[in-house]
Amino acid sequence: MSETREVVADLRRRGAEPTQVEVKAAAGGMPKSLKETLSAFSNGEGGIVLLGLSEDEDFTPVASFDADAIRDAAAGMAADSMTPAVRCEIAIEPFEGARIVRIDVPEMNSGEKPCYVTARGVYGGSYLRVGDGDRKLTQYEVTQLLANQGQPTDDQQPVREAALADLDPQAVSALLTRVRERSPRAFAGVSDDVALTRLGVLVRDGENLVPSLAGLLCLGIYPQQFFPQLNVTFVALPGTTMGETTQDGRRFLDNQTVDGPLPVIVQDAVAAVERNMLRGAVIQGAGRSDRYEYPLEAVRELVVNALMHRDYGPLARGTQVQIELYADRLVVKNPGSLYGGVEVGGLGADEITSSRNGLLARLLSDVELPGRGEVVCENRGSGIPRIMATLRAAGMTPPEFEATLSHVKVTVPRHALLDTDTVEWIASLGVTGLTDAQHMALAMLHHGTEVSNERLRSWGLDSREATAALTDLVDRGLAERSGGRRYARYQLSPDVALSSRVAGSDVDPSSPLERSAPRPGGTIVLDEDLESVLRAVGAEGLDATRPVAAHLGWTYSRTLSRINELIGRGMLEATAPPTSRKRRYRVTAEGVRRLSVS
Missing domain, CATH: 3.30.950.30 (Schlafen, AAA domain)
Structure with a gap:
């Protein structure tokens, strides 16, 4: 305290x-x-x-x-x-x-x-x-x-307008075959209707048996006939913010609405992301394999997690799961808050099995992805840890989790955690004897991510190792701690001489390490999101990162990244070095000109 x-x-x-x-x-x-x-x-x-x-x-x-x-x-x-x-x-x-x-x-x-x-x-x-x-x-x-005061049952509710005929017969048959082989005592000697009722696929509505919401979403022929917005929207964007366009005026490089039952949605949504990702060749021995910007396994787990844990209550049925592929990040957003004892800081640190939609989670662990011979999910709380492990194995930066009372958003940065720029920056600090854990923590801080014990645990460290690493960084004057014992977070110390794009003002917008290249489709000519920051500084008089972030409802790291990009474009300037606590921002003549025409 x-x-x-x-x-x-x-x-x-x-x-x-x-x-x-x-x-x-x-x-x-x-x-x-x-x-x-x-x-x-x-x-x-x-x-x-x-x-x-x-x-x-x-x-x-x-x-x-x-x-x-x-x-x-x-x-x-x-x-x-x-x-x-x-x-x-x-x-x-x-x-x-x-x-x-x-x-x-x-x-x-x-x-x-x-x-x-x-x-x-x-x-x-x-x-x-x-x-x-x-x-x-x-x-x-x-x-x-x-x-959170009880177990929601929205996924168990009957869909009164639907009937057994609205379920896919092949999907139903595959599910029954699977559960009868696994649990013959409960399912082998009973009729299909009884088995489907025991599974929660069918529920009684008065004298009728009708599909439950979970049953319709998992096995329905076309659930959107009854719930048009319970789907996924996917957009691939040319730049780093929503609203930027290509030179020929296109706002989206790809724009899809993904419908169908959840197993089909998962497969088609991942395919849409894969189709729009940049791809490179990796030579391994005598062979050649393709490597995507984001590991496909991580993408699949992100989509499954969003669909399984989203809010399916009446007030949220008009909101889709959203996937946005920017030039510098992948974003997956679903309606609803975190459920139960799950907290943002602990995501990925432990295998948490708390589920808002208990019936849906159980069915998804028995329903197969089309043509793959594997179930949609394990329902063992392993989704987020698997995402973390996959990204870590690919050498990528940890994802950022944002949870409000209305949505959960996961952002996966495109860049590597310990890229050449980051390694050189750590070396420039002139500090010897840093452990691998401390290199990892400094790299996260360098990329603008707040670090906590839980964040390092999710990245493969045990709790004691994470605590020792962070405490020593504070003792060395490289980081400072904020928040209470339960919510302790760490940021770079203001006394650390930064030479990076995260905290420096020497951003080169043409450098690939400083600014992600646009996706294929043309040159970016408009950036509405950056203009929001510019207006916050120029018109609202907000001259520091945190007030701008609060005004726009953004995270600190996202706001700081946009401010630094505006500095790189010559529209904002800093009043003090990045190490100064008095560092503020003001609009340049170029920024004023931009505001006057926007």
Whole structure:
């Protein structure tokens, strides 16, 4: 837990509140908005509230602040005005000759969320921290949190409009043959209808047997007859952001809607990605093999994972799984939040078997991919670890996981983890005695990825080795730690002299290491996403990476990458070296010209 003086020193250095800190003057009494902050921190990753400091006066103590009264009022609010009650630590602390109140709000367990303001109800009083503010959750986001209080059964619901005739007879026969050979006691001596009912493929709707949602998705002839949007959309883009076009005006190099039952969707979606990937030849002995930008096994597991764990509830049935192939990354996005005890930091570190769609996961472990003779998935929690292992074996950078209450997004960068540029940068630090684990951690940091113990574990290290490596990097002054014990993250230390595209301002946009080449199809002439960053700096007056990221709703690493690309294009300039905490950004004359015509 950070000391209050360290927290305030960081606030003064930033000139603004980070996501996990809220400051309120409370000179006139307890601010009513504290309820919203208690809800937001409880529903997120927790946070710190400091009462009695003025944000407008460089976070200095305010006059006439009644610390005793505010502490008691805060304790009463946390206990009596919130559902569930917020179990936080509240203390009066001396600070710069005055007394202030500090509240440490822990994250609530997933089974207790959402935490909400009792008087406003669960749908009107649930909040989440976004940037330095508290945002009311949407109906869908509240529904996602409530789903964690039990096992969702959306995949078990009957599809009343469908019938047995809407299932593919060959797929049904193959499934029954498989389960009767594996479990003859349960399935060998019964009729097909009974077997399909025991499997959950058919469910009773009054007096009728109809397909369940999971049964229709796995075995249906054309499930989109009943659910038009339960499919996959795939686009291959010419550049690094959505909206860029080729010289002849094309926004997409490929644009497909992939329909059918899930096994067919998996096969056709992977084929679409494969068809649009760059490919190179690898000579092995006397033979020659093709190597794609992304290992096909990893692509397949990403697609299966998205389809199996997406939200199939009524509010999400209008949203597809989206696959986007950019010049520099592959993105797979599905609707719905993480379910159960799964957390972003632990993805890939352990084989987690928690599944939102239990029936669907079980059926997919018995249904085969067309013409391959293998099931769609193992249903053993091995999907993400397999993705990690496959990418690691290919020497690629780890994927980035982003999980909100409305979606889960996996981004796989195209570049290698320890490429020539990265190896040279690590050597330029002049530090000796680094372990392989530390080289790996520095390479991730160099590419703009926040590193944690879990992230290194997912990349093949054990927990002790990961902790020792990261602790030593901090001790050497190469990295710094942020967050609490549970959510400890590591970033490059500001004192490290960076000469890379991640933190440097000497970006050469023509270099293949600095900027991915467009895909076949023409020269990029428009970049709407970069213009969003440019407008955030030029029109909104946001001059640092984190405020821009919060404004756009992006991750820090994604925002920093776009800022550096704009610097490379001459549209932004930095006010200080990358090692400086005072580094800010401003629009150049070229950037102003671009804004004037956009």
